[in-house]
Structures are given as C-alpha cells and as structure tokens.
Amino acid sequence: PRYIWLSRHGESIYNLEKKIGGDSSLSQRGLQYAEKLPEFVRESAGDRDLTVWTSTLIRTQETAQHLPYKQLQWKALDELDAGVCDGMTYEEIEETFPEDFKARDEDKYEYRYRGGESYRDVVIRLEPIIMELERQENILIITHQAVLRCIYAYFMNVPQEESPWMSIPLHTLIRLEPRAYATHVTKIKANI
Numbered sequence: 473p474r475y476i477w478l479s480r481h482g483e484s485i486y487n488l489e490k491k492i493g494g495d496s497s498l499s500q501r502g503l504q505y506a507e508k509l510p511e512f513v514r515e516s517a518g519d520r521d522l523t524v525w526t527s528t529l530i531r532t533q534e535t536a537q538h539l540p541y542k543q544l545q546w547k548a549l550d551e552l553d554a555g556v557c558d559g560m561t562y563e564e565i566e567e568t569f570p571e572d573f574k575a576r577d578e579d580k581y582e583y584r585y586r587g588g589e590s591y592r593d594v595v596i597r598l599e600p601i602i603m604e605l606e607r608q609e610n611i612l613i614i615t616h617q618a619v620l621r622c623i624y625a626y627f628m629n630v631p632q633e634e635s636p637w638m639s640i641p642l643h644t645l646i647r648l649e650p651r652a653y654a655t656h657v658t659k660i661k662a663n664i
C-alpha cells in the first residue's frame with residue numbers, strides 16, 4: 473500500500489508561551505517527542521525507506537533530527553504567515569486588532585492577516601506539494617498545524633473551507649492510506 477505520514481512539530485517554546493508564528497526551538501517535551509519519533513515511524517512503516525519533508529523553520533527540523541532518512545525542506549510547508557500578528561498571543565491580537573479578530577472568527581478560511589496569509593492562501597501554495605505527494609511514495613511530512621489541516625482535509629476529501637477546523641493533535645503520528653473511495657487513517661499518540 474501507499475502511505476503518507478503526517479506529524480506536527482513537537483511542542484515549541486512559542487507554543488508554551490501561547491504565541492503564534494515565529495521561529496522558536498522545541499521545548500523539553502517537544503524534544504522528547506523528537507526522540508520518540510523514529511521508534512513510532514518504525515512501528516508504522518517497518519523497514520520501508522522514507523523521505524522526510526519539513527518546512528524551513530527550526531521547530532520542524534528539530535523534530536526530524538533523529539530520523540534516519542533523507543530530508544528535504546520546503547518553504548511551501550512553512551506555517552500560515554500571521555503578518556503583523558506574528559509573535560503575538562491570541563489575547564494580544566484581540567486587544568490590538570479587535571476588528572481583525574472578529575473578522576477572522578466570522579470567516580476563518582478567507583480571513584487574511586495584515587501582511588500575511590489566509591487559509592485559502594495556504595491551500596493555493598500547497599498545490600505543488602499535493603501534486604508531488606500524489607506522485608511519490610512513503611513520504612513523512614513534519615510541518616505546522618494550519619498547513620497540516622489543509623493537507624489532511626485534501627486527503628480526507630473534506631471541502632477546503634472546513635480545513636481551519638480539522639483537529640491535528642500535537643505529538644501524534646498520523647498515517648494516511650489513500651484508497652479508491654476513502655483514505656484510511658491510523659494514529660499513534662506519544663505518551664509524553
């Protein structure tokens with residue numbers, strides 16, 4: 473069978489501080505996930521030879537650091553760009569840009585951060601990634617929540633407009649097996 477594995481990066485320092493965006497390193501827990509990941513992947517992939525795709529951001533590369541496979545970085549896998557809100561908490565965004573906060577709440581798919589991106593923008597920049605994925609076998613993608621929501625929605629045949637609400641838990645390895653009429657999903661959750 474043809475599989476695709478997905479994982480968010482391990483918990484980052486910014487995750488702990490409830491800040492979005494940035495380019496922070498992993499927290500202690502995040503590093504523990506990175507250490508366990510090779511074992512999880514082996515459990516799920518056996519001795520298949522995988523290729524690991526990460527974003528260009530430090531937290532995805534730190535998550536991939538112990539994996540014994542070829543690795544490729546894609547700028548197109550970087551997190552949704554929050555523009556002027558990069559590095560802020562949601563509380564700070566609500567205080568500083570109350571109208572934007574409300575607009576995003578009302579239409580999370582279309583809302584574009586000032587100087588940044590919307591989910592729709594991410595879906596469009598992911599097109600080459602999706603095309604390449606359709607041609608390849610045994611790819612493990614380590615990237616960010618918003619990006620994974622869009623990739624997951626695509627393979628689950630969920631309308632892209634619903635991608636902002638897909639649940640992609642932290643510290644969980646997801647295996648997708650695209651079949652003729654539906655994608656079969658298996659999840660392995662780390663106990664950390």
Ligand code: G3H
Pocket residue numbers: 492493551552554616617618636
């Ligand atoms: O900073 C980006 C987050 O991964 C996406 O979260 O789209 O639910 O605000 P959100």
